[in-house]
Amino acid sequence: xxxxxxxxxxxxxxxxxxxxxxxxxxxxxxxxxxxxxxxxxxxxxxxxxxxxxxxxxxxxxxxxxxxxxxxxxxxxxxxxxxxxxxxxxxxxxxxxxxxxxxxxxxxxxxxxxxxxxxxxxxxxxxxxxxxxxxxxxxxxxxxxxxxxxxxxxxxxxxxxxxxxxxxxxxxxxxxxxxxxxxxxxxxxxxxxxxxxxxxxxxxxxxxxxxxxxxxxxxxxxxxxxxxxxxxxxxxxxxxxxxxxxxxxxxxxxxxxxxxxxxxxxxxxxxxxxxxxxxxxxxxxxxxxxxxxxxxxxxxxxxxxxxxxxxxxxxxxxxxxxxxxxxxxxxxxxxxxxxxxxxxxxxxxxxxxxxxxxxxxxxxxxxxxxxxxxxxxxxxxxxxxxxxxxxxxxxxxxxxxxxxxxxxxxxxxxxxxxxxxxxxxxxxxxxxxxxxxxxxxxxxxxxxxxxxxxxxxxxxxxxxxxxxxxxxxxxxxxxxxxxxxxxxxxxxxxxxxxxxxxxxxxxxx
Numbered sequence: 001x002x003x004x005x006x007x008x009x010x011x012x013x014x015x016x017x018x019x020x021x022x023x024x025x026x027x028x029x030x031x032x033x034x035x036x037x038x039x040x041x042x043x044x045x046x047x048x049x050x051x052x053x054x055x056x057x058x059x060x061x062x063x064x065x066x067x068x069x070x071x072x073x074x075x076x077x078x079x080x081x082x083x084x085x086x087x088x089x090x091x092x093x094x095x096x097x098x099x100x101x102x103x104x105x106x107x108x109x110x111x112x113x114x115x116x117x118x119x120x121x122x123x124x125x126x127x128x129x130x131x132x133x134x135x136x137x138x139x140x141x142x143x144x145x146x147x148x149x150x151x152x153x154x155x156x157x158x159x160x161x162x163x164x165x166x167x168x169x170x171x172x173x174x175x176x177x178x179x180x181x182x183x184x185x186x187x188x189x190x191x192x193x194x195x196x197x198x199x200x201x202x203x204x205x206x207x208x209x210x211x212x213x214x215x216x217x218x219x220x221x222x223x224x225x226x227x228x229x230x231x232x233x234x235x236x237x238x239x240x241x242x243x244x245x246x247x248x249x250x251x252x253x254x255x256x257x258x259x260x261x262x263x264x265x266x267x268x269x270x271x272x273x274x275x276x277x278x279x280x281x282x283x284x285x286x287x288x289x290x291x292x293x294x295x296x297x298x299x300x301x302x303x304x305x306x307x308x309x310x311x312x313x314x315x316x317x318x319x320x321x322x323x324x325x326x327x328x329x330x331x332x333x334x335x336x337x338x339x340x341x342x343x344x345x346x347x348x349x350x351x352x353x354x355x356x357x358x359x360x361x362x363x364x365x366x367x368x369x370x371x372x373x374x375x376x377x378x379x380x381x382x383x384x385x386x387x388x389x390x391x392x393x394x395x396x397x398x399x400x401x402x403x404x405x406x407x408x409x410x411x412x413x414x415x416x417x418x419x420x421x422x423x424x425x426x427x428x429x430x431x432x433x434x435x436x437x438x439x440x441x442x443x444x445x446x447x448x449x450x451x452x453x454x455x456x457x458x459x460x461x462x463x464x465x466x467x468x469x470x471x472x473x474x475x476x477x478x479x480x481x482x483x484x485x486x487x488x489x490x491x492x493x494x495x496x497x498x499x500x501x502x503x504x505x506x507x508x
Contacts, residue, residue, distance in 0.1 A: 004049030005474030007386035008041030014350035028259035033373035042249035064299035065228035085236025088119035105277035139205040139226040140233030146201035147234040154287040157190040158436035168441040172457040179464040187434025205230040231295035245285035248278030286432040293480035300487035314414035324412035328419025336475035342389025409501035428479040435472020
């Protein structure tokens with residue numbers, strides 16, 4: 001996911017900055033050497049990468065709940081609910097229909113709501129028939145509702161017919177700085193409803209199984225099982241979420257094909273409208289992925305606690321837990337900085353290559369017939385650069401987790417995981433929503449608002465969109481994978497860390 005994000009944004013930023021800002025040529029213009037790499041990148045980052053991210057959270061949530069359910073005799077239950085989710089997603093996909101003048105965004109949202117309803121009904125019937133505790137069904141539905149809240153929030157803050165996008169587009173009239181300030185501010189606003197939703201979902205799911213005072217360890221595990229089932233519920237419709245996410249790159253690439261084929265402006269304008277809906281669909285998908293990752297990692301934290309010894313608790317008054325929490329809070333910020341700096345370095349290399357081709361290939365800038373750029377060179381730069389820039393961030397993410405564990409022990413590592421969850425959710429929601437908002441503000445201006453294409457407002461919005469690109473498609477969604485990977489590494493090494501950490505060996 002992170003590598004795909006570096007790839008796609010390297011090409012997207014480079015194509016926009018040289019093509020739109022420097023030369024004033026349209027997006028996806030076939031004269032631009034980076035347009036093929038940009039179209040390939042949409043698939044690498046938003047289809048393969050996002051699909052891998054969601055699949056990661058999906059499997060991690062199921063495994064975490066199976067670990068928690070092992071001692072409760074409920075090991076198969078998350079598999080049953082996930083199987084029903086697949087059926088619901090297939091049925092819901094058939095309801096996504098749109099007429100000639102319909103709104104693609106509303107059609108995609110309706111498919112999601114129908115899928116959620118089908119899942120709720122089918123899981124209730126199966127839980128009742130198989131005589132499962134209906135509180136388990138309730139926990140799954142709570143998670144599903146939290147996912148819908150996250151999706152509705154992302155829709156509000158990134159749709160081009162809603163106030164935040166309109167106000168950000170209007171702010172572009174006074175320059176790049178106000179565009180970025182406005183978009184970033186709305187991105188900060190957008191984190192509040194999802195975080196509240198995830199928090200309330202966790203409380204309700206836990207409360208459904210709240211252990212009595214003086215409860216046994218098994219009763220306490222049952223309560224944590226409810227939080228795990230909330231994560232399974234949110235991710236149960238992952239099939240439709242991935243489908244909605246794939247819509248974005250499909251329509252984005254269709255626009256590129258229309259431009260490169262020299263089709264009429266009417267065709268391009270239709271693909272622009274579809275692309276705008278695709279940005280919102282991708283933001284909703286990222287919101288689901290982020291929220292699900294949050295609940296999943298809470299379940300993984302409980303699974304880690306189980307692996308480390310079920311009687312262990314993580315008290316913030318414990319200085320080791322507090323130390324680990326501070327390090328964990330910093331990790332999403334450090335990881336985000338590393339991958340975005342990687343995008344910047346790789347984009348610099350590609351920008352230089354694009355400028356070289358425009359400078360050295362006769363007739364390319366003028367669009368002389370028969371003159372084509374070297375598309376393959378830009379694809380090569382994006383691919384090799386993404387792999388190169390991904391390695392340091394990956395090593396730091398895994399290495400820091402092991403260092404905290406083998407130095408500070410189980411308590412420090414528990415605080416580290418908790419801290420990474422909290423700051424990871426905040427950063428991921430902020431960047432995903434702000435990035436989608438900047439992109440759609442640019443598209444709103446390109447539709448004719450505030451001077452349209454080529455105006456000063458448009459140039460300011462293009463820069464804002466360029467800032468938002470690595471936010472929404474590189475760093476933001478990669479944080480889901482980061483916190484899941486750190487939790488899985490911690491669970492994998494928990495037994496070793498419990499016995500062989502530096503503080504215990506020193507007798508501290």
